[in-house]
Amino acid sequence: MKRLYDDNLYRFNEPQASYWEATAGDRPVAVVGLQKDETCDVAIIGGGYTGLSAALHLARDYDIDVRVLDAGHIGWGASGRNGGFCCIGGTGVQRRDLIKLYGEENAKDFVRAQVEAVEHVRRIAAEENLEIQASGAAELEVAHTPKAFDRLQDDHELLTNTYGVDSEIVGADEFRERYYDSTEQFGALISRPGFALHPLRYCKGLANAAVRHGATLHEHSEVLEWRKGDDGLHRLVTAGGAIKARRVVFATNGFMPEQLKPEFYGRTMPVVSAIVVTRELDADERAAQQWRTDHPTINCRRILNYFRLLPDNRFLFGGRGHTNGDARGERRNYEDIISTFHRIWPAWSDVAIEYRWHGLICMTSTFCPSLGQLEDDSSVFFSYGYHGNGVNTASWSGKQLADWIGNGRSPQLPEIVKGLGRKYPLPGLRMKYLQLGIGVSAWLDRRS
Ligand SMILES: Cc1cc2nc3c(=O)[nH]c(=O)nc-3n(C[C@H](O)[C@H](O)[C@H](O)COP(=O)(O)OP(=O)(O)OC[C@H]3O[C@@H](n4cnc5c(N)ncnc54)[C@H](O)[C@@H]3O)c2cc1C
Numbered sequence: 308m309k310r311l312y313d314d315n316l317y318r319f320n321e322p323q324a325s326y327w328e329a330t331a332g333d334r335p336v337a338v339v340g341l342q343k344d345e346t347c348d349v350a351i352i353g354g355g356y357t358g359l360s361a362a363l364h365l366a367r368d369y370d371i372d373v374r375v376l377d378a379g380h381i382g383w384g385a386s387g388r389n390g391g392f393c394c395i396g397g398t399g400v401q402r403r404d405l406i407k408l409y410g411e412e413n414a415k416d417f418v419r420a421q422v423e424a425v426e427h428v429r430r431i432a433a434e435e436n437l438e439i440q441a442s443g444a445a446e447l448e449v450a451h452t453p454k455a456f457d458r459l460q461d462d463h464e465l466l467t468n469t470y471g472v473d474s475e476i477v478g479a480d481e482f483r484e485r486y487y488d489s490t491e492q493f494g495a496l497i498s499r500p501g502f503a504l505h506p507l508r509y510c511k512g513l514a515n516a517a518v519r520h521g522a523t524l525h526e527h528s529e530v531l532e533w534r535k536g537d538d539g540l541h542r543l544v545t546a547g548g549a550i551k552a553r554r555v556v557f558a559t560n561g562f563m564p565e566q567l568k569p570e571f572y573g574r575t576m577p578v579v580s581a582i583v584v585t586r587e588l589d590a591d592e593r594a595a596q597q598w599r600t601d602h603p604t605i606n607c608r609r610i611l612n613y614f615r616l617l618p619d620n621r622f623l624f625g626g627r628g629h630t631n632g633d634a635r636g637e638r639r640n641y642e643d644i645i646s647t648f649h650r651i652w653p654a655w656s657d658v659a660i661e662y663r664w665h666g667l668i669c670m671t672s673t674f675c676p677s678l679g680q681l682e683d684d685s686s687v688f689f690s691y692g693y694h695g696n697g698v699n700t701a702s703w704s705g706k707q708l709a710d711w712i713g714n715g716r717s718p719q720l721p722e723i724v725k726g727l728g729r730k731y732p733l734p735g736l737r738m739k740y741l742q743l744g745i746g747v748s749a750w751l752d753r754r755s
Pocket residue numbers: 319352353354355356357358376377378379382383384385386387388389390391392393394528529530531558559560561562563564580581582613625664665666667668669690691693694695696697698699700701
């Protein structure tokens with residue numbers, strides 16, 4: 308199968324050597340490879356948050372016979388590899404530009420849905436008793452330059468007065484007293500709701516809950532072929548067997564095998580994001596940077612970094628990955644990320660890095676998520692394009708798809724997310740667009 312990145316990024320049999328894999332506890336219960344032909348009502352391709360959330364709600368809220376197929380293990384994709392930020396976002400468009408592009412009411416609907424999506428994760432974790440290791444109670448967006456602080460002040464005004472989001476702006480001195488200090492700290496915007504979690508534990512928790520409510524999950528069951536028969540049933544073929552289903556949910560996001568169905572070709576732009584995690588920092592080391600927060604934090608660069616102190620006092624630091632996905636690019640990229648980490652917190656320059664891994668986030672040509680039902684085949688549903696903010700968005704989207712299927716009609720969705728979205732012009736050139744976009748963003752970051 309021809310893919311956008313090097314095969315290195317699609318080794319479905321290999322888990323990432325991540326901190327999350329090392330600390331996720333038991334495997335989900337009762338998950339086996341598909342070994343014979345089976346039939347179900349709804350088949351879901353992709354066992355990350357989108358697919359598992361859809362499966363959980365279909366089984367629990369609508370008693371629908373649902374199966375999930377994942378090419379790797381459950382949570383193999385971005386859902387098992389992310390930074391664990393459960394915060395508002397979900398788009399690559401600045402909040403002021405959302406209003407310009409879509410109008411104030413549509414922009415507000417979208418941001419309201421983002422807030423609801425964060426609360427949804429908290430609610431489902433409580434309802435299903437998921438052990439997600441939640442920490443922090445807000446998201447911090449830190450100005451890396453004085454100029455960036457001006458933009459944050461504008462954002463604060465917009466968030467508070469237009470979007471009605473709970474936010475607060477703090478100057479550099481107050482920030483240092485309350486949160487931390489660094490060479491790139493010029494004040495921050497604090498927004499709520501937002502918290503952090505253990506992404507793979509959350510993913511496995513969703514899987515267990517889906518099974519408990521009657522869903523069937525198949526891992527190591529890559530869908531190699533998808534066709535629709537004269538009987539109107541979809542046939543999803545894997546190496547071990549095939550599933551026949553009345554309806555299909557396509558939930559593969561950044562790892563989308565777009566050749567499976569022509570309608571999805573050229574709609575997404577997967578982008579590598581990479582994370583490093585240090586050994587545990589002791590109290591003196593934390594004090595050296597005045598670190599005293601467990602809120603998930605990002606900076607304001609166009610190519611941003613995301614970071615947080617983990618519950619066991621290790622430090623997680625993430626940023627953009629490389630643009631071809633091969634092993635050499637991967638190594639060089641980790642070196643860049645680590646040197647940025649050292650530049651921002653010089654006191655931690657000697658702290659050993661113990662974990663490093665990466666994965667694909669998913670962008671779209673509109674820089675907004677896409678959620679819906681195919682126009683020419685109402686038995687196919689999809690959701691993707693969370694722009695590196697899928698913990699809440701994918702979980703919420705899975706529930707929207709389940710409600711749509713369960714009730715037989717579309718739920719109330721923000722206009723901004725509806726439908727397939729535009730194809731990239733000349734999709735074969737997507738990696739060139741990406742390289743160009745990254746080059747321009749890096750140049751603008753250097754100037755700011
Ligand atoms: C390094 C990194 C850091 C991130 N940090 C954050 C963060 O802190 N907060 C946040 O909100 N978001 C973050 N994200 C984004 C977030 O993880 C994703 O948006 C979200 O997990 C997407 O969930 P999903 O279920 O749609 O896709 P995924 O979790 O990627 O799942 C897709 C699944 O599809 C499967 N698949 C692919 N092809 C096939 C096939 N042919 N047959 C069967 N299965 C197939 C894959 O194996 C994969 O498991 C991050 C992403 C990365 C990579």
